[in-house]
Structure formats: C-alpha cells, structure tokens
Amino acid sequence: MGKPKMLGFLRRQGKTITYSILTLLSIVGLLLLFKRSPPDSEIVIVLAANEGGGVQRWKTPQDWSVERSSITNKKDYAKAHGYTLAIKDVSLKRRYSHEWREGWEKADILKQTMRQYPNAKWFWWLDLHTFIMEPQISLEDYLLDNVEKKVYRSLNHSNPLNLPEEIPYVDIEGSPQVDLVLAQDCGGFNLGSFFIRRSEWTDLLLDLWWDPAMYEQRHMEWEHKEQDCLESLYSTQPWIRDRVGFVPLRAINSFPPGACSDQADDTQFFYDEKERDFVVNMAGCNFGDRSCWDEYEHYRDLEKKLHETRWFQFW
16 A cells, blocks of 8 residues: 555544544533433431621631531531532521511521422421531431431420420321421520421411511510520410420530530530530530630531541451
8 A cells, every 4th residue: 555545544544533532422422411410309408508708797717617617517418318408598688678587587598498499308407507426327217217206296305495385276196297306405496407397387387487477576575586486386376386396405406515504514405425416506606705616626626536437446
C-alpha cells in the first residue's frame, strides 16, 4: 500500500473512531438525561437555618461555623439513611402587612414543606442548634415503626405546666394513630425536635396553629409563642389531644448543662454520654454566659470520639 493510500486509510479509520466515540457519548448523555430521579424519601428532615445572613443582628464567624456544622451533621445523617433534608430559611419575615411572625414560623414552614414533598409521610423538625449524636440509628427502628407502642399518650409521666391531665371527649383508645410526637422539658412542650405525620388531622392542626385570628387575640399573652399556642390547643381541644404522643426529652432532645438551669440536678433533661442519647439540643445557648460555638464544638468533638474506630480494636 502506497503512502498516500495509507494516509487516506488512517484518516478514514480516525473519522470512524471519532464518530463511534461521539455516538457512544450521545447515548450515555441521553441515558443520564432520561434516567429517573430516585423517589423522595418517606421521611423528610426539616432543618431551621438562616444561610443568607443574620436575624436581628449580624452573624459572627462563630455563628457561621455552628450553622455549617449543623447542616453537615444533618446532611450526613440523611444521606446515610436515604432521607430527604429540607433546609428552611427562618429569617425574620413579614407574613401579614401588620405583624411580624418571627418565632411563629414552624407551622407555616411545615405546611410549605409538605407541599414540596407530597410523597413524604413523616417530617422531623430540628432547630439549628441540634446535633445528632448517634448517626447510625435509623428513625424507623428507633421511633417511627410502631410509633403508637413507643410513646405515652397522657401527661402522667411529665406535666411541668400542670396542664389538665384529662379533658372531655378524648378518645385515645378509639383513635390509636399518633400524628405528632413531642417531648417536654422543664418549661413545657419542646419544639426544638419533634415529629409530625402527614394526615388530614395534621392539615387542620397546622391551619389552626398558624391562624392569624388566634395570633391577634393571644400573641401578647404567649411569651413562648408557638409553644404556648400548641400547649393551649392541647389543653382545650380533644381532637388534638387524641393524636399527640410524648417521649422522654432525652429520647429526641437532650439538653447540655446550662439549659433548665433551675433544675440542673434533674437527670431526665440532660445528655448522658454513657447512655449515648440520640440528639443534643443546645437550647438557649445564645443567652447569658453560654456560647453556642463552644457547646457545638464540644458535642461535635464528642460525637467523633464516641464513634472513632481505633486500629487496635480489630486485634
């Protein structure tokens, strides 16, 4: 074969290989384009954050650090168990022309999130200053599978506000499903970490919880805002009490030293390293002489220590 013919042959072969590669890349691209996205998880973790900036004050470098650590903690946990993480902005927002609803965002954000994830069944609300200490635990095994058998339905175990233990027309036996799982701290219902199930009952509760008429009438009386509102609804509405279940605070919401300071000796509220509580909630860490950054760094380092694998453990 002469040199000119050889060059022509090589050019033709090169074009053929190039076309083959382009065809293969096109097929791969189409497959990736039309590949179905994985279905949304039935469990959505709703993390309250403020990635855009400060709320009522400038965010410090420590604030940014805590936020990044908290988000990473929830992302890693959600990825490990196949859950969906929804990071929701809780910046100060004016929801109505005449009022500020800062401190009343939870019900509204949950309604938005339920619309955003129509296939999800359970939603786990977490405040920013929470940290999952035992990330190997799945929510299904820990709580949500057979949830009715893992909660208590009355105030007999804990009632720090002395709410009425019984009210007329409550039918726990006839309505066994639990749609809201809460814990109580020394000051009442704790909304830093709670679970809520999608249902018609939940839709009604969130509408009433966020109702502007109730807010207008009582918001000056309710120092703890959403918490006081929910406690009032639980105290007076039998249909709400029917579907609420409680767990001990340390099951989903352990406190660090400094929270519930007037009951500092009561072990039912505070994180126990030996018992490996599931979640720590550094509630109130931005008040007084406490430091959110110091507390968050402590529990982040402790979580790593508790789960580190040393080489000599294999021998």
